Amino acid sequence: MVPRRVPRWPSWLLRASPGWASWGAGLASPPARRGCSSTPSPPPAVVPTQERYPVLRLPFSTVSEQDVAAFARIVPGLVTTDPAELAAHNVDWLRTVRGCSKVLLRPRTSEEVSRILRHCHERNLAVNPQGGNTGMVGGSVPVFDEIILSTALMNQVISFDDVSGTLVCQAGCVLEELSRHVEERDFIMPLDLGAKGSCHIGGNVATNAGGLRFLRYGSLHGTVLGLEVVLADGTVLNCLTSLRKDNTGYDLKQLFIGSEGTLGVITAVSILCPPKPKAVNVAFLGCPNFAGVLRTFRTCRGALGEILSAFEFMDAACMQLVERHLHLARPVQESPFYVLIETSGSHAGHDAEKLGSFLEHALGSGLVTDGTLATDQRRIKMLWALRERITEALSLDGYVYKYDLSLPVERLYDIVTSLRAHLGPRAKHVVGYGHLGDGNLHLNVTAEAFSTSLLAALEPHVYEWTAGQRGSISAEHGVGFKKRDVLGYSKPPEALQLMCQLKALLDPKGILNPYKMLPTQA
Ligand SMILES: O=C(O)CC[C@@H](O)C(=O)O
Numbered sequence: 001m002v003p004r005r006v007p008r009w010p011s012w013l014l015r016a017s018p019g020w021a022s023w024g025a026g027l028a029s030p031p032a033r034r035g036c037s038s039t040p041s042p043p044p045a046v047v048p049t050q051e052r053y054p055v056l057r058l059p060f061s062t063v064s065e066q067d068v069a070a071f072a073r074i075v076p077g078l079v080t081t082d083p084a085e086l087a088a089h090n091v092d093w094l095r096t097v098r099g100c101s102k103v104l105l106r107p108r109t110s111e112e113v114s115r116i117l118r119h120c121h122e123r124n125l126a127v128n129p130q131g132g133n134t135g136m137v138g139g140s141v142p143v144f145d146e147i148i149l150s151t152a153l154m155n156q157v158i159s160f161d162d163v164s165g166t167l168v169c170q171a172g173c174v175l176e177e178l179s180r181h182v183e184e185r186d187f188i189m190p191l192d193l194g195a196k197g198s199c200h201i202g203g204n205v206a207t208n209a210g211g212l213r214f215l216r217y218g219s220l221h222g223t224v225l226g227l228e229v230v231l232a233d234g235t236v237l238n239c240l241t242s243l244r245k246d247n248t249g250y251d252l253k254q255l256f257i258g259s260e261g262t263l264g265v266i267t268a269v270s271i272l273c274p275p276k277p278k279a280v281n282v283a284f285l286g287c288p289n290f291a292g293v294l295r296t297f298r299t300c301r302g303a304l305g306e307i308l309s310a311f312e313f314m315d316a317a318c319m320q321l322v323e324r325h326l327h328l329a330r331p332v333q334e335s336p337f338y339v340l341i342e343t344s345g346s347h348a349g350h351d352a353e354k355l356g357s358f359l360e361h362a363l364g365s366g367l368v369t370d371g372t373l374a375t376d377q378r379r380i381k382m383l384w385a386l387r388e389r390i391t392e393a394l395s396l397d398g399y400v401y402k403y404d405l406s407l408p409v410e411r412l413y414d415i416v417t418s419l420r421a422h423l424g425p426r427a428k429h430v431v432g433y434g435h436l437g438d439g440n441l442h443l444n445v446t447a448e449a450f451s452t453s454l455l456a457a458l459e460p461h462v463y464e465w466t467a468g469q470r471g472s473i474s475a476e477h478g479v480g481f482k483k484r485d486v487l488g489y490s491k492p493p494e495a496l497q498l499m500c501q502l503k504a505l506l507d508p509k510g511i512l513n514p515y516k517m518l519p520t521q522a
């Protein structure tokens with residue numbers, strides 16, 4: 001039998017606190033809807049990107065009535081010019097950047113995407129590909145009047161092979177719907193994100209999204225088997241194969257994974273789904289200090305081995321914000337740090353035994369001070385919600401400055417502590433959390449409102465510090481509009497130059513997602 005709790009420690013018993021009852025409903029709420037219920041009044045207007053940032057419109061054509069008529073012939077009934085409908089597509093969900101596009105196109109097929117891009121290429125019209133618009137770096141909304149090319153109606157599953165686990169689908173499929181589709185067939189998606197209810201698989205691939213399953217299943221560079229991409233001039237590049245092995249020259253699909261729509265528009269994806277684990281457990285633990293978090297990680301990797309599927313951490317400030325803004329109850333005693341450990345395996349008894357002896361050791365040796373264990377799906381979701389919904393809690397706290405850093409794991413928290421001292425009362429909250437198992441820190445700073453002086457205190461300080469550690473200024477959120485001019489902190493000039501050359505080769509007119517990813521001088 002599966003021990004549902006670790007019997008030797010009364011403190012590990014699953015605790016039902018009043019807050020738990022309220023955790024279920026919003027577990028997978030899409031970012032666009034995040035926090036709506038707790039927002040008392042309409043949010044303040046978002047300052048247009050071109051007013052807040054020093055950016056100049058490039059000499060693209062502007063959309064004419066003839067262009068709109070041409071689009072209407074390609075996608076009849078799926079051309080939107082209504083400003084009210086366009087408003088949500090012009091603003092990122094964090095409400096930090098805003099474009100002024102006048103046209104939204106919603107093709108259903110790659111052939112339609114191809115015809116649209118052929119027209120835009122001929123007319124020198126800039127295009128902003130858009131998936132679920134859940135990005136963190138302003139990559140999915142226009143900066144000026146770029147045409148928005150939404151993948152929302154490209155939402156068909158093309159095939160699923162239940163021997164190999166290969167899913168082939170259109171780019172606009174919502175991640176959560178794909179998860180449901182493959183889970184019904186005893187598989188899971190190799191990636192999972194807090195934004196799963198809204199994000200599109202094409203956007204996930206275009207941004208090389210990391211997420212909560214990265215530790216176990218790795219990057220999309222490994223799990224994506226094939227892509228169909230429409231190039232800037234309308235050429236359809238069909239590399240939508242489902243082969244595990246294919247050494248026939250350059251692996252072209254890799255170029256588009258993480259290219260953020262600057263090299264082509266991903267229209268279909270072939271992705272490898274792992275079998276659904278038969279047993280999943282989640283432990284939520286309190287740690288007395290960050291050194292304890294690191295030691296817990298080391299010990300847990302050794303003790304749990306192949307069944308460890310996630311190791312996430314959050315600091316006390318995160319937990320306080322989750323409690324305050326989302327009214328989620330803390331499931332363990334108050335601690336300076338919390339870790340969430342997930343195991344996924346094929347033998348419940350075996351996994352429970354391994355996890356049980358790890359937890360016994362962790363508590364007995366003082367590595368952790370308190371904890372709770374969940375083995376049923378409802379409680380597992382409740383514990384995950386504490387971690388997944390930090391982003392939402394932060395957004396309800398004010399304007400959020402976001403940093404997504406890859407760092408040597410031992411130094412992961414140093415920047416949070418030093419930044420608190422550096423900023424003092426200028427910041428409302430400075431918090432650190434993230435995918436510790438992947439060496440990925442989400443450093444977030446909240447303030448009542450955007451301020452250029454606070455931004456100047458943060459940047460380039462955070463980037464210089466990261467470069468000093470030989471870290472990455474973008475671990476998993478990408479570059480978008482916001483980080484394009486700081487790439488040099490993580491990439492040598494030769495690499496940046498090659499990126500620009502590739503861009504010029506594939507999109508000589510620069511019409512695809514301009515003002516994104518490549519440095520301004522490019
Ligand atoms: O909001 C953030 O900074 C992180 C969002 C996401 O990558 C997460 O891991 O929760």
Ligand SMILES: [Zn+2]
Binds near residue numbers: 434442
């Ligand atoms: Zn993350």
